[in-house]
Amino acid sequence: MKFVEVNGIKLSQLMIGTGDIKKWGSTEMLDQFVAAGGTAIDTAHQYREAEKIVGQWLRETGNRDRVVILTKGAHHDDGSPGARVTSEAIRKDLSESLERLGTDRIDLYALHRDDPSVPVGPVIEELNxxxxxxxxxxxxxxxxxxxxxxxxxEYAASHGLKGFMFNSVNLSLAKANEPRWEGCVSADEATSDWHKANQLPLLSWSAQAGGFFAGLFSPEDRSNAEMVRVYYNEDNWERYRRAVKLAEMKGVSSNQIALAFVLNRPFPTGAIIGPRSQSELNDSLQAMNIELTGEQLEWLNLEREELA
Structure with a gap:
């Protein structure tokens, strides 16, 4: 297992997402993830029952001190209507998350959505x-x-406070045509350049672009409306073809190449995964061992035409 560090907290570079935990039918996948050396669990107040399930699993297994919990709050579509990126909403969501998870601290706490109309000052002050x-x-x-x-x-620095210590947006080899869900943000080249300059850890959701690189889709198959809307474009199909070619050269899968693209950025990264089976978990674990050169990364991302 490889690790990334956030404010002195060491967590596995692969993080297991629990947004669909109710569909798993059990918490066996959490057991398998921890047994494989995984330490980071992603959840959210907005996921309704997920935090409760994770909390019960923590109590039953005694794993609280073995894992790092990332949870999120202040989602615009979670709780009472109206403004949600507020001190009141943050306090409410955090308090309820602590209770559901049965813990006295959240290791990594993120605001699930932004409201650009809200000044950053009160938000940073509340989090501090x-x-x-x-x-x-x-x-x-x-x-x-x-x-x-x-x-x-910048506000935090000028007021003697602590600023954001990590970012969690979508970063993947496939570039989104538009947000997958309302209010979501995908990392563009400017975002990646900023992370490279500042070395702020980026913990990516949908790092494998919803299975775009798993060989499940084709330009002719337009049956999955969401995938068509978000990921179908000629540049992404060319990225897919290049991922397949590089996978053949390395003896791995194109889906593993896509995950390795995220894990080999020139700044600290983690990837939130949602395995549905032991084999899918193993596939992601093996992807951590794939080393990609700067040239290969550029070629996959269409920044160069030839791969020497």
């Missing part, structure tokens, strides 16, 4: 209160643009 109280060990942003994170961190 929880850092000082010890109920949160690191703060981050999920689905915030890098410009808003930059603004927030």
């Amino acid at each position: 209160r929880h850092l000082e109280a010890g109920t949160v060990r690191a703060i981050g942003a999920s689905n915030w643009t890098y410009l808003r994170i930059k603004e927030a961190n």
Whole structure:
């Protein structure tokens, strides 16, 4: 297992997502993930029952001190209507997440969505209160643009506070035509350049682009409306063809190449995965061992025409 560090917290580079945990039918996948050396679990207040299931699993297994919990709050579509990126909503969601998870601290706490109309100052001030109280060990942003994170961190620096310590947006080899879900943010080249310059860890959701590189789709098959809307474009199909070619050269799968693309960025990264079986988990674990050169990364991303 390889690791990434956030504010002194060491977590596995692969993180297991629990958004679909109710569909698993059991928590066996969590057991398998931890047995394989995984330490990071991604969940959210907005996932309704997921935090409760994870909390029960933590109690039954005694694994709280073995894992790093990333949870999120202040989602615009979670709870009472109206503004959600507020001090009140953050306090409410965090308190309920702590109770559901049965823990006294959240290792990584992220705001699930942004509201660009909200000034960053009060948000950073509220999050710092929880850092000082010890109920949160690191703060981050999920689905915030890098410009808003930059603004927030500049505010923090000028007021003697701590800024965002990680970012969680979509980063994948396939580039999204439009947000997969309302309010979501995907990392473009400017975002990647900013992370490279600042070395702020990026924990990617949908790192494998919903299975785009798994050989399940084709330009002619337009039966999956969401995949067509988000990922179908000629550049992505060329990226897919190149991933297949490089996979053949390395003796791995194109899906593993896509995950390795995220894990081999020139800045700290993690990838949130959603395996549905032991074989899918093993596939992702093996992808961590794939080393990609700068030239290969550029070629996969269509930044160069030839691969020497």
